[in-house]
């Protein structure tokens with residue numbers, strides 16, 4: 001492993017502080033920083049600085065991108081869903097997914113990149129491929145950011161939004177995820193707006209508290225609910241024994257809810273498991289405690305059976321009926337089209353390919 005600092009994992013301010021080249025070098029370092037994120041280049045030798053200063057930078061910093069192993073694509077109504085398999089420096093593999101999103105107004109397509117934050121995951125959600133593999137290790141901030149840089153540079157993916165919803169639980173790798181947020185938001189490099197970033201969690205309350213402590217007022221948050229009550233949620237998501245629905249709703253209610261904030265609530269519909277009588281009412285009761293009135297949006301996601309199914313995929317009429325039940329209770333619902341089914345790129349489906357093809 002390279003002992004030098006990967007520039008993709010630090011903010012411009014920290015880069016300048018660590019570079020410590022003395023006064024008058026800020027412009028050159030800013031140029032170097034921008035080129036790293038926008039062009040995937042780290043070439044201090046080409047800068048208008050002394051050979052000694054360039055050598056010093058090269059000895060302490062580098063730019064490492066993962067190896068692009070495979071890309072699989074699937075055409076859908078909104079565009080191409082694609083999954084990239086990446087190999088990291090130590091040989092571990094992760095995946096990130098390009099999800100097409102229609103551009104409001106113009107009709108031209110843009111995309112969200114679903115990022116991984118860990119190799120594997122220790123949350124062990126019953127419906128999730130990644131959860132079955134357990135946690136191998138956390139990703140570094142640079143490895144998180146590098147997913148965006150490589151798909152833009154090598155695959156030409158036009159990414160406008162980022163969501164931490166790939167492999168891993170982002171709040172279980174808080175430090176690295178927090179640094180990666182700062183890097184994504186750094187206007188000297190990638191320059192995303194807070195509104196363009198969404199962190200999706202199973203609901204680790206200490207992590208939500210720490211995230212709140214970072215002071216971002218416009219960062220989006222979504223939670224994987226997937227159950228109407230503690231009994232069902234504990235069966236599907238073991239984390240519920242540590243943070244039950246009441247505690248989760250309490251910590252979500254304290255998250256900054258700006259004027260146009262909508263708490264994302266992901267609900268993966270598994271017929272016979274989480275769509276029974278009272279399920280819609282259970283969700284409504286949770287939302288009433290977790291978000292201000294009208295400030296929650298339920299993403300209804302059809303279950304996509306993986307290699308070890310816990311149920312079957314819902315039929316269209318079952319999804320229609322559940323959506324109608326939620327809407328009758330005044331809940332805003334967005335139906336997630338079953339994009340990426342054949343790619344195993346849908347929610348909770350990352351990780352199988354990694355194990356099968358390391």
Ligand code: SF4
Pocket residue numbers: 121122123124125128129130131132166167168169202348
């Ligand atoms: S759904 Fe998310 S949190 Fe749960 S096991 Fe899978 S990757 Fe981990």
